[in-house]
Amino acid sequence: MKAGRYYGPGDIRVDDVSDPIPKLEQVKIRVVNGICGSDLHAYLTNVPLYASSEPHAITGETVPVTLGHEFSGTIVDVGPGVDATKWTPGTNVVVEPLFGCSKGDCLSCSSGTRNICPLGGSIGINGWGGGLSEYIAVDLRYVHALPKGVSLEVGACIEPLSVAYYAVKRSGFTAGQTVLVIGAGPIGLFLLKVLRSIDPTGTIIVSEPAAIRREFALEHGATQVINPKAEPVPAAIKRIIAPGVHLAFDTAGIQVSLDACLGSLRQRGTCVNIALWETKATLDVNLILGKELNFTGTLGYDRVHPEVIALVAAGKITGIEKLITRRIALQDVVEDGFKRLLSEKEKHGQSFHMYV
Template structure:
């Protein structure tokens, strides 16, 4: 079968590899769509944690380069391996993969309480091995899959993994109906934050800050109350104008640059909450005096923690809509480098979510 495999930064090759067979406790899935993640793009440029390097095997998967990439994907079960519950998992069933893997040892402080996202060894299918979504098929253990509701199409299903990142962040923030929010950065995660916030409160004041025109337009189209161009306005001053000098209840930093975390801290109200979702290439300087004088809660979120079922229920119930409008390009696997990775690097201002179809 065809698969896009990483040989290290800057070296992704679409090549023929052996087609997998469903083993004990596994199902074989024909992959429909796979989204390219911002982390994938970073790993294409340079060394990124969790992405394999050289000949050192991943401690969980046991694999080393080359590995098949892709961790945001959906597909259809085409065969069921031995030991699989045939009543729950059937041929022809559409599924999404929750790709996080962890050590699952009782001595692990994170895994022992179920918070696999905080396991120090955690990794992802399609990052650290075990196949990936940038291939025609994958054999995956049933503990990592969820049924895709019948009314949710497979392309939207490929967006469930990053949507789960946003859902987890909103839950961790404590955001509730009647509160206000600021989202800094309207890339895929920022726009998914907007959609999740709306699912919690359709009438909430949600302000989005984004420097690129297409992504500001997307935020407006998706129902943001106000959209700010940080290159033309002082974000925190504008937020204070829009909130009668009070500030927002919660600010989400999905940009990961110094000016965004500064704006987040400056824009929240007294005892407001700042949530960082972004990965940082250079660690920021945090204004501790602002945290002290406003008693701000500052936290971060790592991927997701047992949120996929409730997120899928929200999608099925129609609480989250318009996700397909954020898919700006659909690309064949053969063109994944040129029209996928390089498009996100060289034409970022005109792309939101790119999906690959094996």
């Protein structure tokens, strides 16, 4: 089969590799995959957490590894120990790719929070195959059935939607609180979807330098948008909401976006960093101290896939398919996927390509 494999920054190749054979308690899946923003960062530069020349602590794999951690698919075969009456070929599923070491003495894994296991990783980033392939064999514990009526394309969006859902859940957001979202890329737009599922009419302001993305944010639930190139974000927030916002989510992961979040908060407000940073950040600790601000980060998600799938199936979160920019073939994933997204970043409101 063909697979899009990561060799390092600027080097992704579509290779011919062996078809996976499902092992004990695994299912083989024919894949539909979305291209992730963090994959784009990894294509440009060395990103922490991505595969390298050093063997991963759990998978033991080094580059090249098959990319793709935002994917759904259809079961085509099952391995030994799988209940074939429940997980029958033809069943549509979504994969929750984060994994931990599963050791009994690991505080994270023993408490169920495998997303923050010090040795953890992700399918499609650190090995065990990935969504940028025709097929993948996955341990059943990472597989969730897709309800009828939820398409495979929407299913491939469950992973990034879970990132947004988990961040909102961790923030403690409740209806009536004012919110700032920095960045209207895929995660920023998914944040809008989740926030609107909780509060359909509240104030949600989005800061985004690209005009088409600002328009898209308005279309998908933003109350108002800010152009940070035209006006400093904290000044704009104070003009709109004098005390500042209750919550700020940073999806950009650069110093100016972090400063904008903290500077836009009201007293005892909360900043949630979702972005994976390429460099170290500097925190204005005196600002945090003086306003008694809360600052936290979220890494992926923690056991929320079933909740997110249920919300989508129930129609609580809608319009996800509108976030898909285009559908491309696997053999075109480098030129028509990664390179196009990077070269036309300002032109794409969604910036979310789908391999099918």
